[in-house]
Amino acid sequence: MEELLLNKPEGKVILLGNEAIVRGALEAGVNFVSTYPGTPASEIGDLFFKIANKVGVYFEFSTNEKVALEAGIGASFSGLKTLVAMKSFGLNVALDALLPFLYTGTKGATVIIVADDPSCHSSAQSEENIRPISYLAHIPILEPSDPQECKDFTKLAFQISEKFKIPVMIRTTTRVAHQRMPVRLNPIRATRPGGVVGKFVKEPKRFITLPPRVLEMKKELLEKIEKIKQFSEKSPINLIGRGQTSAKSGKGIITAGVSYLYVMEALKELKISLPVLKLGFFYPLPEEKIKNFIKNFKKVLVIEELEPYLEKEVERLAKDVNCKLKVIGKDLIPEVGELKPEQVTSAIAKFTGLKIACPVGSRRLSFGENLKLKIPRRLPQLCPGCPYWLVISAIKKAVDLKKVIFGGEIGCYMLFGNSPINLQDYLSCMGSSVGIAHGIKKATGQKIITFVGDSSFFHAGIPALINTVFNKSNPLIIILENRTTAMTGHQPHPGAPVIPNGIKIEEIVRACGVKNLKAIDPINQKEFITTIKEFLNKKETSVIIAQRPCIWIKK
Amino acid sequence: MDKKMKKFNILIVGTGGQGQITLLQILTEAALSEGYDIKTSELHGLSQRGGSVEVHLRFGKKIYSPLVSQRKADLIIGLEMQECLKASYYASSKTNFMINKYFVPIPLQKIIPEDIILKNLKKFTKNIEVVPATEICQKKLGTNVVAGVYLISLSAFKKLIPLNPRTILKSIKKIIPEKYLELNLRTFELAKKG
Numbered sequence A: 001m002e003e004l005l006l007n008k009p010e011g012k013v014i015l016l017g018n019e020a021i022v023r024g025a026l027e028a029g030v031n032f033v034s035t036y037p038g039t040p041a042s043e044i045g046d047l048f049f050k051i052a053n054k055v056g057v058y059f060e061f062s063t064n065e066k067v068a069l070e071a072g073i074g075a076s077f078s079g080l081k082t083l084v085a086m087k088s089f090g091l092n093v094a095l096d097a098l099l100p101f102l103y104t105g106t107k108g109a110t111v112i113i114v115a116d117d118p119s120c121h122s123s124a125q126s127e128e129n130i131r132p133i134s135y136l137a138h139i140p141i142l143e144p145s146d147p148q149e150c151k152d153f154t155k156l157a158f159q160i161s162e163k164f165k166i167p168v169m170i171r172t173t174t175r176v177a178h179q180r181m182p183v184r185l186n187p188i189r190a191t192r193p194g195g196v197v198g199k200f201v202k203e204p205k206r207f208i209t210l211p212p213r214v215l216e217m218k219k220e221l222l223e224k225i226e227k228i229k230q231f232s233e234k235s236p237i238n239l240i241g242r243g244q245t246s247a248k249s250g251k252g253i254i255t256a257g258v259s260y261l262y263v264m265e266a267l268k269e270l271k272i273s274l275p276v277l278k279l280g281f282f283y284p285l286p287e288e289k290i291k292n293f294i295k296n297f298k299k300v301l302v303i304e305e306l307e308p309y310l311e312k313e314v315e316r317l318a319k320d321v322n323c324k325l326k327v328i329g330k331d332l333i334p335e336v337g338e339l340k341p342e343q344v345t346s347a348i349a350k351f352t353g354l355k356i357a358c359p360v361g362s363r364r365l366s367f368g369e370n371l372k373l374k375i376p377r378r379l380p381q382l383c384p385g386c387p388y389w390l391v392i393s394a395i396k397k398a399v400d401l402k403k404v405i406f407g408g409e410i411g412c413y414m415l416f417g418n419s420p421i422n423l424q425d426y427l428s429c430m431g432s433s434v435g436i437a438h439g440i441k442k443a444t445g446q447k448i449i450t451f452v453g454d455s456s457f458f459h460a461g462i463p464a465l466i467n468t469v470f471n472k473s474n475p476l477i478i479i480l481e482n483r484t485t486a487m488t489g490h491q492p493h494p495g496a497p498v499i500p501n502g503i504k505i506e507e508i509v510r511a512c513g514v515k516n517l518k519a520i521d522p523i524n525q526k527e528f529i530t531t532i533k534e535f536l537n538k539k540e541t542s543v544i545i546a547q548r549p550c551i552w553i554k555k
Numbered sequence B: 001m002d003k004k005m006k007k008f009n010i011l012i013v014g015t016g017g018q019g020q021i022t023l024l025q026i027l028t029e030a031a032l033s034e035g036y037d038i039k040t041s042e043l044h045g046l047s048q049r050g051g052s053v054e055v056h057l058r059f060g061k062k063i064y065s066p067l068v069s070q071r072k073a074d075l076i077i078g079l080e081m082q083e084c085l086k087a088s089y090y091a092s093s094k095t096n097f098m099i100n101k102y103f104v105p106i107p108l109q110k111i112i113p114e115d116i117i118l119k120n121l122k123k124f125t126k127n128i129e130v131v132p133a134t135e136i137c138q139k140k141l142g143t144n145v146v147a148g149v150y151l152i153s154l155s156a157f158k159k160l161i162p163l164n165p166r167t168i169l170k171s172i173k174k175i176i177p178e179k180y181l182e183l184n185l186r187t188f189e190l191a192k193k194g
Helices: A017-028 A042-055 A065-077 A088-104 A133-137 A147-164 A213-234 A259-270 A287-294 A309-321 A341-352 A367-371 A388-398 A412-417 A432-444 A454-470 A505-511 A525-536 B020-033 B081-090 B114-121 B133-141 B147-157 B165-175 B178-193
Strands: A012-016 A032-035 A058-061 A082-087 A110-116 A168-173 A179-184 A239-241 A251-255 A276-278 A281-283 A299-303 A326-328 A405-408 A448-453 A476-481 A516-520 A542-547 B007-015 B037-041 B052-060 B075-078 B096-100 B128-131
Touching (some): A012 B020, A017 A042, A017 A147, A058 A065, A065 A082, A065 A088, A082 A088, A133 A281, A147 A168, A147 A213, A179 B020, A251 A259, A259 A276, A309 A326, A388 A476, A432 A454, A516 A525, A525 A542, B052 B081, B081 B096, B114 B128, B133 B147
Parallel strands (some): A032 A058, A110 A168, A251 A276, A299 A326, A405 A448, A516 A542, B075 B096, B096 B128
Antiparallel strands (some): A012 A179, A179 B037, B007 B052
16 A cells, blocks of 8 residues: 555556556645545545545545435535546435536546446445436536556546546446556655645535526537547547558457457457557547447447446447448447457457457356256355344244335445345345335335445435335335445444544434334344344334444444 | 576465465475566455455566566465456466365355366366365365465475475475474475375
């Protein structure tokens, strides 16, 4: 970690993609950082949490991503250089605050980091691809391929934001955020010890998105995007490599993000040279550059992970300059799951008509075939000694599992869905277990126990609890208070007393009007079991707060 | 070591919590100090909670992909035996396996016995070495948490990793926190004796 703060521009240090983003922000002179933890973006917040005081940056773990972005917007309005980081699903939560921010634009340059997780290594709920948010919000999006680019693009994003007064997004994926490589450092921009104090200057035309001004703002936003498109056309981060753009072979490749690395690896392995256009900008696209690249080709292969947004753009642009162009993408590249380098090699071989020894999916050497052995999957498990085991044990003793519905949520306790626990009948986004439980109760009257973690409760559970009380339904809500955001790496939350006098969940629940309320340490199994039995038959909303800290936090 | 070496692909597999990321950092620093280009990949978060964890390390003259391709591993270090079966996806006849004789049971499943595992791995490669690293470390050092450091050090001494053991020692000193350094240095020495 000390290396992250080194101020010697010569030489290279090994950085993780997320560390490189932190370094890039420091080199750009960031003043204000906010986040809600989520893999694969968590290390950005973890690092700032450790170094903020030392480097004169204000840092906070906000209660959720929307609040984190709002804090960032406030800092930007006050002239501070701001960074906000979150994972893909966090952007869904923050979206409401994001769109108007594009209309007002920034005052202090602002960069938003969003990390997708193709293959859902650390994500339940959906395999999200946030790129089309750019169409919805008109926010520029840059896609780095490796840690060096994570650093360089973060700095560039601050420059673009500064120049065009617009927030800029960096989209990473797991294999970029959690990739290491030697990274060239530049000097860190000195910040004042204790941080920089901003100043909010009243400028009503600038920050108020009220009609009729709001439509003028939209026009101004679209004009900005047009200018940034010109910038994107000239930007060296949209680069053409490997041979000429001439039509000698009549073929070329367009790619972005981590896929670019697999393309370069494949060309080396196949010993062929093809023109490759690597797009650092996803939005706005350098359309003229793309048109120039494709105009003399017969075929172009678009290699991108997940949904084919680039492929569709290339198809659209080809209509202008080369209507006979064959645009190939998802015919050869899967749309589900992250790409593997061998899939890309296989696709390029097919595209260029090369035969390779063992293309992906060839029966002869496919994995299971060769082993003729069933290898059981090793799923993640709750840690031995996890306090949740006590909750599970009490529930299994207290109720007839077949007659009760169990609501799941995002946190370590989403593992309740795995064997041998099997206490989960639905699972959706953060804060949703309570909201959905209320709906099922209203729709069926069936008995339901639903789980929500403490960090999740602060994040998005409170409005759902209030709704349940207000609209009068009676699920049994078990709040798992382990005093930390455990799954993402034990970050603090408002109820976790890293800061003295954490906010008491019990008081919030009571203030929401819940009468059947008990806070119990689940080590007291007898009391826990009796309370479950009693509360499950109540006519009003009931809440048990299972209070026992995660075994990994210092008490 | 041959500086012209084009690339070397290592996979370290095991279960969450076996220290794969620390081992990755040690090898990465060593490869950097020998002047190689490097790319690695790892997983954080949920997948670390006792699930299967594989980390990838590639170094050489110029490296692009952070992931090792199917059948392209030069060395697979298995911190747990059953996990090596999954890693055989990356194995070819040229691959070396360095395996810790150690089992972490999979809940509700029978442990796949060593002979079945080895019989299957031999379909890919003859170069398989099984070392009771966990047992050795427990016996000689009083703890098995250093089994991974033992295995990578041993791999270097046996020239299964084209990095000088001395550079590995240097990067152990750089990566391991002072509190645990002495134990890890003793582990390195233990591996030296083979």
